[in-house]
Amino acid sequence: MSVTDEIARTIQEHPERGAIETVDGVLSYREFGERVEAFVARVEALTAPGEFIGIEATRTSGSVVALVGALRAGRPFVFIDPRDSEASNKTKVTSLGVNRVATSTAPSHPPELVPTPTEWGGGGAGARHLRAPAALAPHRGGIGYAIHTSGSTGQPKCVLVRAEPLARMVQDHVRTLEVNHRSRTLQFARLTFDGCITEILWTLTAGACLVVLGEEALSPGTVLRTTLERFGITHLKTTPFALTATEPTDAMSLEHVLNGGGACRQSVVRKWSSVAAFHNAYGTTETTVCNLLSGALHPDDCTESVPLGAMVGDCGYDILPLPEQAGDGPSGSRATRGELIITGESVAIGYLTERGLDAFVDDDGNRFYRTGDIVEHREGQLFFVERLDRQLKVRGYRLDPGEIESAACRLGGVVEAAVTAESHEDTGDSPVDALVCYYQGTVSPRTLRAHLEDVLDAYKVPSVIHQVETLRYTRNGKVDRDALGASRHSSSHPGGSVTPEERVLDVVRRLTGVDDVSLDDNFFDVGGDSASAVVLVNKLKDLGWMDVGVRDVLRAENLKDLVDQLRDQGV
Template sequence: MSVQQTAVVAEIQRRIRDNSDGDAIETVDGVLSYREFGRRVEGFATRLATLCAPGEFIGIEAARTSGSVVAMVGALLAGRPFVFIDPRDSVDSNTTKVSSLGIRWVVRGSAPSDVPALVPAPAEWRGDTAGRHRWAPDDVALHRGSIGYAIHTSGSTGEPKCVLVRAGSLARMVGDHVRALELDTASRTLQFARLTFDGCITEILWTLTAGACLVVLGEEHLTPGAVLRGTLEKFRVTHLKTTPFALTATEPTTAMSLRHVINGGGACRQAVVRKWAAAAAFHNAYGLTETTVCNFLSRPLDPDDCTEAVPLGAVVGDCGFDVLPLTAADGDDAARSRGTRGELVITGESVAIGYLTPQGLRPFVDGDANRVYRTGDIVEVRDGEVFFVERLDRQLKVRGFRLDPGEIEAAACRLTGVAEAVVTAEPHTRADDVAEDALVCYYLGAATAREVRAHLDAVLDPYKVPSVIHQVDALPYTRNGKVDRDALRAGRRSPADTGGPVTAEDRVLDWVRRLTGVTDVRLDDNFYDIGGDSASTVVLVDVLKGLGWMEVGVRDVLRAENLRVLVDRLPGQGA
């Protein structure tokens, strides 16, 4: 047994001894018992200790197999840090991972239940080894023996960042999950997260440290909606941690065996709580790659307690937190005066070692060498509970006001007929040189745009109410599971039909639909009652001029009781 063995691995080995006949991993090929799982882990760790020096990184291909799980646990047992590598990523990306971490050996993909195969790193990933060097080996050597794994995250910048995470910080975080989620030997966790996402760490370790069964399936079994629903039923899954998108797209059924469901990887909406809390104990979770996966986990949530917002929950793992007050440039005066809103800062042992960069190791410490990580997330503390608001880098400035789109999204989702909402700043027209002067709210749900506007008018300050409220049939998502805002914008600007409006009245109504998002615009509507604002007024004036009313001005639109008054002033339309 390695002297580098972590408390997590010690607990897994205890389960291997005490639950040797129990199911450890189930794949489409069958079931691996804890006895066989333990034998494979020990064998892999022994071979790894022979081939790799203490502290030397290995790569594990991100294949959804029992072999990947065996390799991960075996690496922890042997004290050899690991990094998951997805063969579908670009050669340049994987070459950077292999060369920067000095990887010589890789666990290659195999059949779902095969023993992991440790082979030399593929030539296409090694690159020009003569011209490449490990990044700052001296910096990394200082932490030899404490690193559990590396994981790459692009965060909000789009540039990959290599995070080095300690193995020792895993134990308390995993143990807190086991207790909160009531895991036991009868539990069955679906391994949902991609292996290159750190969410897989908690899924795998909370299951195996509890002596439970980990269900490992290919991505074809995990598509949100009907496919995921069938998987949950067929494999009798009791514990599921997944994304807001998957929870929104999938419906729970009485044929499922779910006991605990956890929202992770994005803001949790009230509609999701209402739907899944009826089927199982439902939790919200929050954490970052840089702070060892998860830092907050809620108690089972009652939908009646989440009508305003969904709390992040209690601290898990060996960490604490601070909230840095927003500066005058960061938020609105009302939020600052309450003293409850600011940037979330995670402190303590759960904070990872730092970023490995070509210039060296950038440790997550403050001037006094305390472990500190500024998350870049705005939170609000109310009545002792923490609520996510928005990313600092997603704050918007529209018409002179600095706004948190997450606050507006959360307000929209308080309406029963709204399942999800996304707020962006965009120009009113397609011209690239036009300022982003329109606040646009895309929403998913049965409510009408008029109902959403009326609701937001009642709960938000006027300057926070979007001028465009646009209903969508589905939200587009990126490969990383984030809402694709560029695709939303492109969809809204696409022509609604092929023929286009044919009369002046049709043209005016069509433009008002585009400017407000209201699809059932009528001539009796007042432009400002349905979302018109100063910026969209200018656009509408240009439209009216293009239809022949050359002397029309902003005042004419302001004074018009309804759209009929404007249409009637057009040449050939009457008055």
């Protein structure tokens, strides 16, 4: 049974239940069904079978009606956000042949199907008709929607996803999350992100109520907390950032909370599992939304890292060993580490490119997608490690920053961590010679360093451990590592140091991230290494100690001893 068949069954059996709630009121399943049928009739009259329609990505009941109506009519859809650039939207429209767009003028109004605006590449009210590329013809009738990746490679890609695998994936969510007619789901994900599809469909196939609000009601922190309380939300799927920034309260009605869109940290599990069943989810845009979903997690089962869960939907997986790690996992463990490969019917059709269709199949024609994500399989479970393209090489060692971040988050008091490779020097031509760990939490950099030295190989311990009040995030909810690096350099230029002791302490603090460095500390005990020792020497020469050398740093019992040597040499 398809997802639209499930929704039709719910409409027939429970017509007076609330289907969608907005700030304007509640739309019953009967009213929702009537609007879907009216939209289907309009779509079938104005478009051809298999023709793409656009849906304006506004948070309204009309957008949800249009999504369900498009699936019901067998018309693939693509969400178009008016806030995105005209160039981006024009690419979507012209590449897919979108001649009609569903729009909603108010949160509770039914959708209207209008000609695609000319500024998006459409013909407006004129006679111009866009044609879909020939590459779509073999898949006409099978495509559910197109979604564009966030463009981590610099150029967003258009993914064509089939409609049929949605049913099993949604059913698995309904069962695991215990969705029923009393459930209330907050529609949190942006409509241009495929996470919105699970929120919408697990709710409407189970006869639950979907709460659709404007983004002003979804800001992580006190705003989101108030929304969860006020609207009696029982089911929430959101990002690591939102879960970190928002505090649960006794006034909430939450029953199930899901982490999605990024690595889940132990602190998040501890916090939210105290008020609801907490789940971790994993999926990639190039498949049918979600591939892995955990059962309810307990903090005691997530001390090392947080498992990704069991497969959902019609898919399987393989792990492709990394060249340098074929065989045993890291440090001789019984783990298998490698790139995650998704197989099965849930794998999308492929990328639509200017050259045609780049299908997701292997040499034998089987559905096959290389995710680019490094995972580890141990003790019967999968764990996320890092993006393959985020592996770092520092001082000759290839590192997975996600492994170090996860290790940092094992320490109680660490909420989140982000590891980058940077230069000790704030100049454009400086070599990348420092592994830097930014973290949000209550423990000191010294405590975190001692913990990492206990649980990681020495070459994986960051040179700089820098505590921040909050991590910075991008519009997509990802940690903004570039902004973190810029903030560290911009705040690392002290002024007013007059004594030799203060000058040395200033430099060492900048090189290690340890703000309470004292003269009794040994440079290497607080994070100094061979690379930062060279930088230290260069900085000291800039301050006037022209005869200082690396040997002076190596021989100094502590920083006081080093200062005494410098004082003997003169300033």
